[in-house]
Amino acid sequence: MSHQAHTVAVRATGVDMFFGTPENRVVALKQADFEARRGELIMLVGPSGCGKTTLLSVIAGTLTPQAGTVEVFGQRLDGLGQEALTTFRRQNLGFVFQSFNLIPTLTVVENVMVPLLIQGRPFDEAHARALAILDKVGLKGREEGRPNALSGGQQQRVAIARALVHEPPLLICDEPTSALDKDTGAQIMQMVRDLSRSPERCVVVVTHDHRIFRFADRIAEMEDGRISRVVDDPKLLDTTHL
Amino acid sequence: MYRLALNMLFGDRAKLAMLLCGLAFSALLMAQQSSVFFGIMSWTYTPMVNIRAQVWVSDPMVEQVNDAKPLRDTDLGRVRSVDGVAWAAPLHTSFVQARMQDGNFKLITLVGIDADTFAGAPAVLTQGRIEDLRLPDTVIVDEWGAALMGRMGVGPDGKPKNTPLKVGDTFEINDIQARIVGICKVKRAFTGGPFVYTTYDRAKGYTLGARRTLSFMLVEPQKGVTPAELCDRIERATGLKAWTSDTVIWSWGERSLARNTFWWFWTNTGIPFSFGTAVLLGLFVGIAISGQTFYSFVLENLKYFAAIKAMGAGMGVIARMLFVQAFTAGLIGFGLGAGMAQAIGRVMIEKGMPPFVMFPQILWATFALVLGISFVSAVIGIIKVSRVDAASVFRG
Ligand SMILES: Nc1ncnc2c1ncn2[C@@H]1O[C@H](COP(=O)(O)OP(=O)(O)OP(=O)(O)O)[C@@H](O)[C@H]1O
Numbered sequence: 001m002s003h004q005a006h007t008v009a010v011r012a013t014g015v016d017m018f019f020g021t022p023e024n025r026v027v028a029l030k031q032a033d034f035e036a037r038r039g040e041l042i043m044l045v046g047p048s049g050c051g052k053t054t055l056l057s058v059i060a061g062t063l064t065p066q067a068g069t070v071e072v073f074g075q076r077l078d079g080l081g082q083e084a085l086t087t088f089r090r091q092n093l094g095f096v097f098q099s100f101n102l103i104p105t106l107t108v109v110e111n112v113m114v115p116l117l118i119q120g121r122p123f124d125e126a127h128a129r130a131l132a133i134l135d136k137v138g139l140k141g142r143e144e145g146r147p148n149a150l151s152g153g154q155q156q157r158v159a160i161a162r163a164l165v166h167e168p169p170l171l172i173c174d175e176p177t178s179a180l181d182k183d184t185g186a187q188i189m190q191m192v193r194d195l196s197r198s199p200e201r202c203v204v205v206v207t208h209d210h211r212i213f214r215f216a217d218r219i220a221e222m223e224d225g226r227i228s229r230v231v232d233d234p235k236l237l238d239t240t241h242l
Numbered sequence: 243m244y245r246l247a248l249n250m251l252f253g254d255r256a257k258l259a260m261l262l263c264g265l266a267f268s269a270l271l272m273a274q275q276s277s278v279f280f281g282i283m284s285w286t287y288t289p290m291v292n293i294r295a296q297v298w299v300s301d302p303m304v305e306q307v308n309d310a311k312p313l314r315d316t317d318l319g320r321v322r323s324v325d326g327v328a329w330a331a332p333l334h335t336s337f338v339q340a341r342m343q344d345g346n347f348k349l350i351t352l353v354g355i356d357a358d359t360f361a362g363a364p365a366v367l368t369q370g371r372i373e374d375l376r377l378p379d380t381v382i383v384d385e386w387g388a389a390l391m392g393r394m395g396v397g398p399d400g401k402p403k404n405t406p407l408k409v410g411d412t413f414e415i416n417d418i419q420a421r422i423v424g425i426c427k428v429k430r431a432f433t434g435g436p437f438v439y440t441t442y443d444r445a446k447g448y449t450l451g452a453r454r455t456l457s458f459m460l461v462e463p464q465k466g467v468t469p470a471e472l473c474d475r476i477e478r479a480t481g482l483k484a485w486t487s488d489t490v491i492w493s494w495g496e497r498s499l500a501r502n503t504f505w506w507f508w509t510n511t512g513i514p515f516s517f518g519t520a521v522l523l524g525l526f527v528g529i530a531i532s533g534q535t536f537y538s539f540v541l542e543n544l545k546y547f548a549a550i551k552a553m554g555a556g557m558g559v560i561a562r563m564l565f566v567q568a569f570t571a572g573l574i575g576f577g578l579g580a581g582m583a584q585a586i587g588r589v590m591i592e593k594g595m596p597p598f599v600m601f602p603q604i605l606w607a608t609f610a611l612v613l614g615i616s617f618v619s620a621v622i623g624i625i626k627v628s629r630v631d632a633a634s635v636f637r638g
Pocket residue numbers: 019020026027028046047048049050051052053054055
């Protein structure tokens with residue numbers, strides 16, 4: 001029991017999430033249970049509209065579910081106010097988005113500095129750490145350029161640098177490769193795996209892309225607003241509908 | 243984070259340029275129009291500035307300096323006998339036609355001053371001596387008037403050329419000769435000018451013995467008597483109206499003739515309204531252009547603000563970022579606009595037209611209004627960003 005408490009990074013139980021008005025209700029999550037462990041990379045897969053992004057948002061503390069409990073690193077998110085959730089995200093989360101979401105009017109290094117500056121780190125420290133991680137993602141020499149001058153793969157590498165620069169215990173990626181070609185997608189996933197690998201860190205990746213399933217430690221399959229099964233080996237999945 | 247906020251603002255050159263244009267334009271319009279307004283209003287009490295007497299006495303019905311209701315010459319004696327008066331001198335002002343050598347008529351402002359004290363004489367003569375006014379048929383003309391009354395001819399280059407009047411030239415007022423013995427520098431006025439100075443007694447002659455010629459009395463208090471105090475005494479003793487002569491708009495007292503003149507023009511003319519409209523227009527243009535541009539800047543960056551929110555920035559930080567952006571634009575826009583207003587003002591002051599008085603207070607007020615525009619823009623942006631859901635970052 002105490003062993004489990006140490007390994008569990010994220011635990012969501014009986015989560016309900018509806019959108020819309022009571023008359024016109026969209027059920028996004030219905031009694032969803034989900035668990036992710038420290039040190040693993042877990043993928044969330046399933047057909048479009050099954051609730052992957054919604055579940056990810058609930059775990060990230062950007063959406064508050066109508067029912068159920070959400071626990072991340074021992075902290076209960078349900079019942080927290082906006083301000084506490086904001087603080088939680090600032091301290092625990094790194095994000096990688098499908099559409100990169102890099103600020104086009106800032107330089108590459110400035111984009112990477114954002115999470116540290118939000119944490120209130122001094123500018124110089126943030127700058128140094130951003131440069132160091134940009135080196136790790138292979139973007140040395142591109143620091144002062146604008147994100148738009150980079151290829152999609154390079155932009156996503158900037159996003160990975162930004163997501164990890166403050167060493168968050170939880171890394172959340174929504175469709176990180178779907179805007180990229182096959183080879184670039186694989187490189188990006190390899191990079192996520194290599195850089196985020198840490199016994200304490202949990203990585204949750206939502207994806208449609210079965211070509212990257214091999215980077216997962218475990219795969220959770222979703223269907224109609226709930227996790228239908230969790231497998232250790234991608235070959236066990238029926239990927240025809242994905 | 244605020245440094246990045248600035249870089250975000252400066253990173254979008256086109257938006258920034260538009261934002262600055264809007265802010266600068268409205269700052270320019272507000273500062274420039276207010277300065278011209280105060281310039282014109284200061285012209286209304288120009289005689290106060292040019293004539294420099296401590297106390298003015300007028301008919302009780304007089305409301306402002308350009309509206310002379312002549313007094314009896316005997317009133318001078320009554321005022322002189324009031325306790326505390328060091329001396330009192332007569333002053334005549336009237337509008338008369340002057341006939342130039344070439345036969346053209348010009349409307350002039352005739353100023354008759356006391357030949358003994360020269361009270362009310364112009365402070366600066368560029369040519370001639372004030373004492374020469376004691377010679378027969380003599381006048382002193384102001385510089386600008388001398389040019390206005392000058393003779394049009396053809397220069398050596400074939401272009402029209404104006405030869406201003408100079409010492410020695412003559413013209414006629416009501417068929418009586420006027421010989422110029424001096425050229426003076428005086429401040430331009432809203433009504434009146436060219437200013438033609440002569441002695442009080444000769445002014446009577448020039449106006450063909452008008453029944454009353456005493457427009458104002460200029461009074462000097464004795465040592466130890468304040469102008470305001472003396473005004474009270476004169477009013478009590480004579481039933482006439484007495485005024486102080488402070489012309490400093492920020493500190494003038496209730497008895498100031500300049501102040502009463504200013505407010506008379508304020509309430510009885512459309513000047514404040516038309517300039518007020520222009521200043522308001524500047525404000526609205528500023529709010530419209532800058533507010534709109536800043537809003538579209540925020541809209542364009544909404545996605546990124548949402549991402550920053552998702553990454554854990556509270557609304558406080560984001561609000562401060564937007565304020566930094568809006569106020570920085572406001573500061574630069576104000577600088578540009580005020581700079582342009584000052585440059586235009588310099589040209590205007592050089593030409594003397596239109597009048598231009600840019601009080602520091604005008605700049606401060608413009609500064610405050612521009613910051614107000616920035617504030618409104620920022621608040622609109624903050625409301626917009628506060629409504630965007632952090633969860634929206636995962637969409638599209
Ligand atoms: N903000 C919202 N308002 C209304 N309905 C929503 C909202 N967000 C999600 N939904 C609905 O909830 C359901 C689950 O959406 P979600 O985005 O979680 O699916 P998904 O599995 O991520 O799909 P995809 O693979 O297409 O990204 C869908 O029916 C969607 O239309």
